[in-house]
Amino acid sequence: MPDATASVPLSAQLIHLAAAVMLLLSFAMLAQRRLVSLVNLFAAQGATLVGSTLVVAYSTGQHELYLSAAVTSIKVVLLPYVLHRLIRRLSLQWDTETLVNIPTTMLIGLGVVIFAFGLAQPLSELASTVTRSTLGIAMAVVLLSFLMMITRRKAISQVIGFLAMENGLFFAATSATYGMPMVVELGILLDVLVGAFIFGIFFFHIREQFESLELSHLESLKED
Amino acid sequence: MPPMIMNGLFTQLLGAIVAVSLAPLFLGWVNQCRAWLSNRSAPPLLQPYLVIRKLLHKDAVLAENASPLFRVVPYILFGAMVTAAAIIPSLGTALPFAVCADAIALVGLFATARVFIALAAMDIGTAFGSMGARREMMVGFLAEPALLMVVFTASLICGSTALPTIADTLAGRTLAIYPSLAFAGVAFLMVLLAENARIPIDNPATHLELTMIHEAMVLEYSARHLALIEWASALKLFNYACIGFALFLPWGLAHEDNPLALLWALPLLGLKLIAAGAGLALIETVSAKLRIFRAPEFLAMAFMLAVLGLLVRLLLGS
Numbered sequence: 441m442p443d444a445t446a447s448v449p450l451s452a453q454l455i456h457l458a459a460a461v462m463l464l465l466s467f468a469m470l471a472q473r474r475l476v477s478l479v480n481l482f483a484a485q486g487a488t489l490v491g492s493t494l495v496v497a498y499s500t501g502q503h504e505l506y507l508s509a510a511v512t513s514i515k516v517v518l519l520p521y522v523l524h525r526l527i528r529r530l531s532l533q534w535d536t537e538t539l540v541n542i543p544t545t546m547l548i549g550l551g552v553v554i555f556a557f558g559l560a561q562p563l564s565e566l567a568s569t570v571t572r573s574t575l576g577i578a579m580a581v582v583l584l585s586f587l588m589m590i591t592r593r594k595a596i597s598q599v600i601g602f603l604a605m606e607n608g609l610f611f612a613a614t615s616a617t618y619g620m621p622m623v624v625e626l627g628i629l630l631d632v633l634v635g636a637f638i639f640g641i642f643f644f645h646i647r648e649q650f651e652s653l654e655l656s657h658l659e660s661l662k663e664d
Numbered sequence: 665m666p667p668m669i670m671n672g673l674f675t676q677l678l679g680a681i682v683a684v685s686l687a688p689l690f691l692g693w694v695n696q697c698r699a700w701l702s703n704r705s706a707p708p709l710l711q712p713y714l715v716i717r718k719l720l721h722k723d724a725v726l727a728e729n730a731s732p733l734f735r736v737v738p739y740i741l742f743g744a745m746v747t748a749a750a751i752i753p754s755l756g757t758a759l760p761f762a763v764c765a766d767a768i769a770l771v772g773l774f775a776t777a778r779v780f781i782a783l784a785a786m787d788i789g790t791a792f793g794s795m796g797a798r799r800e801m802m803v804g805f806l807a808e809p810a811l812l813m814v815v816f817t818a819s820l821i822c823g824s825t826a827l828p829t830i831a832d833t834l835a836g837r838t839l840a841i842y843p844s845l846a847f848a849g850v851a852f853l854m855v856l857l858a859e860n861a862r863i864p865i866d867n868p869a870t871h872l873e874l875t876m877i878h879e880a881m882v883l884e885y886s887a888r889h890l891a892l893i894e895w896a897s898a899l900k901l902f903n904y905a906c907i908g909f910a911l912f913l914p915w916g917l918a919h920e921d922n923p924l925a926l927l928w929a930l931p932l933l934g935l936k937l938i939a940a941g942a943g944l945a946l947i948e949t950v951s952a953k954l955r956i957f958r959a960p961e962f963l964a965m966a967f968m969l970a971v972l973g974l975l976v977r978l979l980l981g982s
Binding site: 453454456457459460461463464467471542543546547549550553554557560561573574576577 | 840841843844846847960961964965968969971972975976978979980
């Protein structure tokens with residue numbers, strides 16, 4: 441029991457490392473107050489995803505995964521660029537906004553991770569790949585992004601939560617099952633891109649109407 | 665007496681002596697690096713020794729209502745830190761007395777020291793003392809579980825909570841990427857900063873009343889008592905650095921079977937300390953002091969990282 445890691449091939453070790461970094465970045469996003477840093481963390485998460493996809497592609501010799509990595513790198517470059525522009529245009533740089541205070545959020549996040557790991561344990565037994573145990577981490581990333589969407593008040597950080605969730609899904613697909621069919625992947629990516637742009641337009645409309653991006657303003661149906 | 669035990673005793677004694685004598689030097693090195701990095705002219709490397717010597721030559725002044733506890737606390741503090749230094753594998757892993765005290769006991773030893781210094785701070789009844797004591801306890805109760813979790817992550821990998829065994833196992837393994845240890849390492853660094861009154865939590869050089877934690881507690885001490893307390897805090901920093909080396913850079917420690925390895929374990933420890941001191945000074949220079957109410961957040965982050973390390977180890981086995 442003491443040392444099983446050394447027998448695992450290097451590629452699997454690298455994927456495990458990427459998994460751990462993704463989990464770490466999810467927590468960092470959960471704890472981050474500033475929107476600009478939040479976007480940067482999101483970009484870093486995307487970059488980790490690209491890295492792990494490349495490792496999977498190289499180690500399994502599946503060439504379509506290189507394409508998948510290239511497609512994913514759109515999320516590292518284009519989406520953060522769009523989000524940064526949005527933040528600048530809406531001048532939201534210094535926003536601090538959480539519903540629950542941050543230490544509590546992180547403790548809830550820990551609970552979520554334990555839940556996800558417990559959930560994934562029996563599932564990953566079914567897979568046959570070396571890196572199947574990363575499924576738990578991918579699930580944890582998805583659930584943590586959910587948690588971020590719940591605990592944030594501003595629309596833009598909820599959207600980042602949504603995009604991060606998609607990162608988690610992609611990671612689950614590449615590391616646990618060595619990639620989805622390309623059509624599915626492209627479809628999801630297109631959805632996400634279109635979604636991000638539509639959200640961007642929404643932000644402007646929300647702000648025009650309510651002079652703020654706080655979604656709690658949307659809850660009352662008519663103005664008092 | 666069999667030679668192996670003699671070796672062990674010698675290693676343990678040497679470890680403690682090296683720690684006690686080098687701790688102020690390490691502190692001086694950190695201070696010097698900090699001064700360089702912030703473009704000030706640096707104090708001499710031996711400044712902490714000079715301070716201790718100066719304090720030892722002065723006459724102690726005690727408050728009228730000081731209880732005996734106030735007088736004995738510096739000795740308890742110093743004793744606890746020397747004991748800790750003796751059971752941490754800083755030079756070699758053959759420590760015969762380390763079997764009586766594993767890493768959990770070590771954390772307990774630090775906690776004992778903290779409780780006594782907090783009690784002594786409240787003993788006189790000044791506002792600063794009790795304020796500092798309360799803050800110290802707040803930082804302490806959050807840092808302790810994080811430190812325990814760091815230790816547990818390493819124990820999970822090695823199957824033992826005894827620090828020498830952990831250091832031996834980690835040094836002997838084949839090189840592999842351990843994300844869990846990386847998490848634990850970052851968490852440990854955060855705990856080290858918080859526990860040793862370093863910059864994101866407390867500024868060791870400050871005398872500004874509102875922000876002091878450690879300094880507020882020892883305001884009432886003077887002369888030889890203060891000298892012992894300063895020495896003990898230098899030792900604490902040294903001890904934490906050595907725990908860090910044992911957990912995360914365990915290479916180059918002397919083993920039970922070749923006592924001659926102690927000869928090069930000592931310069932290696934020196935090199936590690938030089939690097940660690942420079943790194944510590946760099947971290948302190950680039951980070952700003954947190955508001956005291958942000959300290960729980962900082963430490964919750966450390967705790968979370970340590971637990972993540974544990975979970976990643978359990979799930980991925982790496």
